[in-house]
Amino acid sequence: MNAVRETYLTDAIGPLPFCPGCGHHRLIKALDKTLTKLQPDPKKVVIVTDIGCIGLADRYFVTHAFHGLHGRSITYACGLKLARPELTVIVLKGDGGCGIGGTHLLNVARRNIGITLIVANNFNYGMTGGQHSVTTPTDGLTATTPLGNIEAAMDLCGTAIAAGAPWAYRGTGFDRDLTDRIADAIRQPGFAMLDIWDMCTAYYLPRNQLGKKDLTGMMERLGLQAGVLIDRPRPEYGEQYRNLHEISEQVPRKRPEITPKYTNTVARQTGVVIAGSAGQKIRSAAGLFAQAGMFANLEATQKDDYPITVMTGHSITEIIISPESIDYTAIDSPDYFVVISEDGLEKSWGRIAKLANSATLYAEESLDLPATDAKVVRLPFVATAKKINRLSVGIVALAAMLHDTGMFSLDAFKDSITVLQKPAIADVNLQALKAGAAIL
Amino acid sequence: MGLEFLEGNEAIARGAMKANCNFFAGYPITPSSSILQYMLNMVPYSGGVAIQAEDEIASIGFCIGAAMAGSKVLTATSGPGISLYSENIGLAIMGETPMVIVNVQRQGPATGSATKGAEGDIQFTRWCTSGGLPVIVLSPATVGEAYELTYRAFNLSEQYRLPVFLLTNKEIGITRESVDLDTIALPSLVERARVVADEEYLPHYFDKLSEVPAISDFGGEHIARFTTSTHDKAAYLTTSPLVIQEMIDHYTAKIEEAADELALVKEDFQDGAEILIISYGITSRSTAVAVREARAKGVKISALTLQTLYPVSKTAMTSAMNGMKKVIVPEMNMGQYILEVERLVPAGVELVGVNKMDTTLISPDEILERGGLR
Numbered sequence: 001m002n003a004v005r006e007t008y009l010t011d012a013i014g015p016l017p018f019c020p021g022c023g024h025h026r027l028i029k030a031l032d033k034t035l036t037k038l039q040p041d042p043k044k045v046v047i048v049t050d051i052g053c054i055g056l057a058d059r060y061f062v063t064h065a066f067h068g069l070h071g072r073s074i075t076y077a078c079g080l081k082l083a084r085p086e087l088t089v090i091v092l093k094g095d096g097g098c099g100i101g102g103t104h105l106l107n108v109a110r111r112n113i114g115i116t117l118i119v120a121n122n123f124n125y126g127m128t129g130g131q132h133s134v135t136t137p138t139d140g141l142t143a144t145t146p147l148g149n150i151e152a153a154m155d156l157c158g159t160a161i162a163a164g165a166p167w168a169y170r171g172t173g174f175d176r177d178l179t180d181r182i183a184d185a186i187r188q189p190g191f192a193m194l195d196i197w198d199m200c201t202a203y204y205l206p207r208n209q210l211g212k213k214d215l216t217g218m219m220e221r222l223g224l225q226a227g228v229l230i231d232r233p234r235p236e237y238g239e240q241y242r243n244l245h246e247i248s249e250q251v252p253r254k255r256p257e258i259t260p261k262y263t264n265t266v267a268r269q270t271g272v273v274i275a276g277s278a279g280q281k282i283r284s285a286a287g288l289f290a291q292a293g294m295f296a297n298l299e300a301t302q303k304d305d306y307p308i309t310v311m312t313g314h315s316i317t318e319i320i321i322s323p324e325s326i327d328y329t330a331i332d333s334p335d336y337f338v339v340i341s342e343d344g345l346e347k348s349w350g351r352i353a354k355l356a357n358s359a360t361l362y363a364e365e366s367l368d369l370p371a372t373d374a375k376v377v378r379l380p381f382v383a384t385a386k387k388i389n390r391l392s393v394g395i396v397a398l399a400a401m402l403h404d405t406g407m408f409s410l411d412a413f414k415d416s417i418t419v420l421q422k423p424a425i426a427d428v429n430l431q432a433l434k435a436g437a438a439i440l
Numbered sequence: 441m442g443l444e445f446l447e448g449n450e451a452i453a454r455g456a457m458k459a460n461c462n463f464f465a466g467y468p469i470t471p472s473s474s475i476l477q478y479m480l481n482m483v484p485y486s487g488g489v490a491i492q493a494e495d496e497i498a499s500i501g502f503c504i505g506a507a508m509a510g511s512k513v514l515t516a517t518s519g520p521g522i523s524l525y526s527e528n529i530g531l532a533i534m535g536e537t538p539m540v541i542v543n544v545q546r547q548g549p550a551t552g553s554a555t556k557g558a559e560g561d562i563q564f565t566r567w568c569t570s571g572g573l574p575v576i577v578l579s580p581a582t583v584g585e586a587y588e589l590t591y592r593a594f595n596l597s598e599q600y601r602l603p604v605f606l607l608t609n610k611e612i613g614i615t616r617e618s619v620d621l622d623t624i625a626l627p628s629l630v631e632r633a634r635v636v637a638d639e640e641y642l643p644h645y646f647d648k649l650s651e652v653p654a655i656s657d658f659g660g661e662h663i664a665r666f667t668t669s670t671h672d673k674a675a676y677l678t679t680s681p682l683v684i685q686e687m688i689d690h691y692t693a694k695i696e697e698a699a700d701e702l703a704l705v706k707e708d709f710q711d712g713a714e715i716l717i718i719s720y721g722i723t724s725r726s727t728a729v730a731v732r733e734a735r736a737k738g739v740k741i742s743a744l745t746l747q748t749l750y751p752v753s754k755t756a757m758t759s760a761m762n763g764m765k766k767v768i769v770p771e772m773n774m775g776q777y778i779l780e781v782e783r784l785v786p787a788g789v790e791l792v793g794v795n796k797m798d799t800t801l802i803s804p805d806e807i808l809e810r811g812g813l814r
């Protein structure tokens with residue numbers, strides 16, 4: 001079909017920009033050779049880079065080229081691969097990029113997203129003037145470690161393997177079989193990385209008087225091995241993701257519709273506060289009440305307040321119901337205040353004390369209340385609920401309040417429960433509704 | 441769908457799905473976390489991907505990669521997450537990447553109050569990345585508008601090839617309201633203009649400065665290039681001051697010249713009014729009540745609600761302020777958008793800010809009182 005490509009590099013923008021002798025040359029040539037061997041469609045290959053001298057390389061390829069922020073190339077590569085799984089996505093990254101973007105290295109290895117990572121590891125930041133990086137060997141001399149590096153060098157492959165990388169190779173730019181190993185990496189369905197050591201001739205080499213052979217010596221000195229360090233394939237993330245959602249039956253359930261069909265006696269915007277404890281299903285009961293209002297042709301809003309540690313302390317919900325659209329959604333002066341538990345009372349103490357004399361307070365009868373101008377109605381919410389289910393206390397209290405106020409018919413509340421809840425739970429709540437309405 | 445009892449965050453997710461969003465990446469943070477949850481429950485079932493990333497930097501990075509591969513992407517966070525998005529927002533502007541970013545604001549600075557509302561990120565959103573180039577920022581006032589403006593944000597991001605912000609607030613994000621999304625009129629769906637297969641592709645091609653370049657997806661019919669570095673129309677690095685200025689003028693002109701077209705405002709004007717309240721987001725609903733109460737007492741007063749915060753709707757604001765004696769700007773921050781009003785307000789007009797940042801809503805009473813309306 002298409003003619004065989006003799007190179008995947010273009011000279012459209014001139015020769016590679018690196019310093020004479022820079023190891024990045026060797027690496028880019030090796031990648032070019034690999035691609036030439038594999039002959040992929042350039043439109044199906046993306047070279048992704050970050051900032052750094054190595055990051056200058058992407059646009060010299062005839063493939064797609066994506067040049068992103070310092071240390072973040074892995075994230076763009078993952079986005080590209082997840083969106084278009086058919087693409088071969090190759091990241092070229094410096095040792096500097098591996099430092100600032102360390103978490104992305106850990107996480108791509110852990111998730112096993114099928115991209116290839118090639119680290120051009122020259123033990124320093126070439127682009128910014130030879131400062132030390134996470135891979136600068138101990139004692140290494142750099143612009144920022146003029147007395148010798150006292151930090152330990154990071155084992156990039158070891159780190160990625162510990163995080164779950166299924167395929168990793170460490171070598172140098174001089175390795176005879178480098179193109180074969182890069183090809184192996186590209187062929188992996190999952191995440192594969194190559195940590196390729198080489199020279200920054202402008203900074204690291206002159207300061208540390210490194211020769212070609214010294215790279216392998218350095219590995220030995222650091223106790224690091226060369227070669228393929230792991231080859232343990234496991235399912236690729238994107239493939240798993242697609243399979244999982246294909247077979248999953250938990251396709252989100254459509255929310256049942258609310259049909260306004262009851263009348264109401266609510267003449268103006270009315271604020272209801274219900275204060276209880278975590279674990280009393282306050283939010284759910286209040287939501288059902290608000291939606292009951294919607295069955296009765298009212299507009300509604302709901303706001304919940306509870307501690308970040310959701311299973312302790314208070315749970316207070318504010319409901320507004322109104323015959324007109326609701327603009328201001330705070331309740332500065334509640335019309336009805338329902339308090340069910342100590343936690344709710346404690347948190348609302350000041351607010352209850354300040355209730356207007358036009359307000360009504362519906363309180364669990366066992367609570368000691370603050371003095372208030374509101375009309376107070378004390379009722380056995382907890383005892384009533386106990387006979388049905390402790391968790392139905394919110395419904396009991398709201399049913400009692402609704403029955404007393406006559407804002408709208410209990411049938412609307414009944415509809416809200418039956419339409420919106422699963423049958424088993426609805427059953428309990430319908431009993432609670434009946435019992436609550438019967439208290440008064 | 442019909443009548444439902446929805447929180448703003450769910451409306452945002454539904455608006456995104458309505459706009460054919462097929463990629464979401466995000467990181468949990470109150471009060472935006474439920475958007476991640478809703479998207480996880482919807483996107484994969486229509487063939488897309490929704491993923492919780494390792495942090496906000498990865499979230500937006502995934503999104504930018506996916507967007508350039510042709511996906512319609514959404515990410516959502518709160519103020520602290522926008523701080524981490526910052527550098528990549530600049531990247532998205534540079535690469536002319538269509539994407540929608542939701543900020544469900546909470547009380548700041550820093551961690552602030554996770555579950556409390558505020559609107560302290562107005563100027564932060566406008567200037568959220570280095571370079572100072574324009575972005576589009578929309579601000580809904582209701583759950584219904586959260587749906588509508590999310591959908592519109594997708595359209596605008598596709599049309600103008602840039603990140604569009606939906607700047608909302610805990611007070612809309614996690615407040616449930618009765619709403620019927622079916623009754624909300626939406627414009628038709630806009631998709632990014634794509635270069636046809638046999639044409640040459642320059643990733644940032646334009647004739648007129650304000651022209652939005654047609655795109656070709658990574659993995660598509662052309663060789664695509666994208667770069668964070670200063671570049672020319674071909675997305676090749678350049679150091680030519682002439683070319684650099686031309687590209688900056690392009691990024692600026694495509695938004696600034698469209699300001700009138702982008703202006704989504706709601707006018708409640710009264711004949712003979714000499715007082716105007718300019719507000720946006722949740723506070724505009726307190727304005728509505730304050731205006732009704734003031735009018736009931738015989739005060740002649742107008743209100744302008746801004747759904748587009750940036751680019752500044754200069755024409756709409758200038759004409760609304762024409763003939764006014766007083767302009768009131770209530771905000772749940774210490775005075776941010778008022779700076780934009782100040783630039784446009786005619787000489788001699790009294791400008792009053794009503795500001796509060798104690799995590800509670802500005803009430804209609806506070807607007808009336810501190811605005812000197814009683």
Ligand SMILES: Cc1ncc(C[n+]2csc(CCOP(=O)(O)OP(=O)(O)O)c2C)c(N)n1
Pocket residue numbers: 051052053054055070093094095096097098120122124125126127128133200
């Ligand atoms: C956020 C950010 N911080 C700092 C920089 C400056 N910077 C540019 S390249 C670089 C280091 C690159 O080193 P490496 O990744 O090892 O690439 P090399 O130049 O050695 O090939 C740094 C710190 C930047 N571009 N962005």
Ligand code: SF4
Pocket residue numbers: 017018019021022023024053054122126127199200201202203
């Ligand atoms: S500074 Fe170092 S890494 Fe950069 S091109 Fe020169 S030799 Fe290579």
Ligand SMILES: [Mg+2]
Pocket residue numbers: 052094095096120121122123124125126133
């Ligand atoms: Mg380096």
